[in-house]
Amino acid sequence: MKKIILYFVIFGQSAFANTNYIGRYELEVNIGGKFFKDYFTVSNISASKKVTGIFEVPRVFQSSFTGQLNDRFVSGDFIAKERGKEFKVKLLAEFLGQCQIKGALLQDKIVFANFVGRKDSCHE
Numbered sequence: 001m002k003k004i005i006l007y008f009v010i011f012g013q014s015a016f017a018n019t020n021y022i023g024r025y026e027l028e029v030n031i032g033g034k035f036f037k038d039y040f041t042v043s044n045i046s047a048s049k050k051v052t053g054i055f056e057v058p059r060v061f062q063s064s065f066t067g068q069l070n071d072r073f074v075s076g077d078f079i080a081k082e083r084g085k086e087f088k089v090k091l092l093a094e095f096l097g098q099c100q101i102k103g104a105l106l107q108d109k110i111v112f113a114n115f116v117g118r119k120d121s122c123h124e
Contacts (some may be wrong), residue, residue: 017070020098027117029105040091040101040117045069051076055115057093067091074103098122 024041039056049069055078056062067076072095080089093103093115099122105113 018049021045021069021072021074021095023119025101025117025119027101027115028064029113029115033114038115040065040093042074047103055080055089057082072096 011062021123022042022045024039027038027040029036029038033076037058039054039058041054041056042051043053045051051065051067051069051074053065053088054062055065061081063080065078067074073093074095075090075092077088077090079086090106090109091103092106093101095101099119101117101119103115103117104111105115
């Protein structure tokens with residue numbers, strides 16, 4: 001019985017903590033000094049810390065996101081679709097508590113945008 005309780009204390013708490021990141025984040029994205037409102041939704045975080053969700057640029061595209069969570073950091077990819085072209089984007093971000101996120105978007109290992117965001121359920 002002690003082993004089961006210890007297992008829950010060690011692994012159960014981190015799994016529970018990961019679910020705090022699930023939700024829709026409204027992002028303020030800065031691309032070359034111009035600001036845009038995009039959305040990043042974390043739909044699921046598996047026991048192996050695989051992250052699935054959606055990245056959305058309103059009225060332009062919605063794309064599936066897959067990535068990995070490492071402590072409070074998430075990294076993963078989605079396909080952007082703008083002006084008739086598709087390109088792979090890497091998202092690197094840090095969750096700042098349960099309500100905020102900050103990070104960068106990269107194409108070909110080059111940062112082209114930075115963002116800060118807040119979870120919808122945390123807005124006043």
